[in-house]
Amino acid sequence: MTAPHSSSPAAKLVADRVRDLAHRKTQAEIAAAAGFSNVNMISYLKTGKSKIPFDRVPSLAKALEVDPAYLMRLALDQAIGETAAKAIVEIFGTPATENERAWLDEIRDASDNTDPRLTSRSRSALRGIFGK
Numbered sequence: 001m002t003a004p005h006s007s008s009p010a011a012k013l014v015a016d017r018v019r020d021l022a023h024r025k026t027q028a029e030i031a032a033a034a035g036f037s038n039v040n041m042i043s044y045l046k047t048g049k050s051k052i053p054f055d056r057v058p059s060l061a062k063a064l065e066v067d068p069a070y071l072m073r074l075a076l077d078q079a080i081g082e083t084a085a086k087a088i089v090e091i092f093g094t095p096a097t098e099n100e101r102a103w104l105d106e107i108r109d110a111s112d113n114t115d116p117r118l119t120s121r122s123r124s125a126l127r128g129i130f131g132k
Helices: 009-021 027-033 041-047 054-064 068-080 082-092 098-110 120-129
Strands: none
Touching (some): 009 041, 009 068, 027 041
């Protein structure tokens, strides 16, 4: 069986998370928690032999301990290609991760919900936080 998605960010994320969680969870436990009856499915996802099924994104994200919106973005890119995924994002907006929503909540709170514009000064301050 070939691995058409072996270089996808989704496959890399699954492989990295399985490796990072190996001290606490087996691949079989991750597969079961994600609702896969075939324990080999995690290996197929890690190696890019299979795409992440959309209906498994919420349970797989929980099993891998990643944000489901982030995993869905990667699954979309993997399943339909970057161009089509960009069209979906253009229409429906970028899915925000839980961490991104927390930043947005903090901005709203810090600005007293005044809908502040992103100025060059605020952009520079924000980029400074990330060392850019």
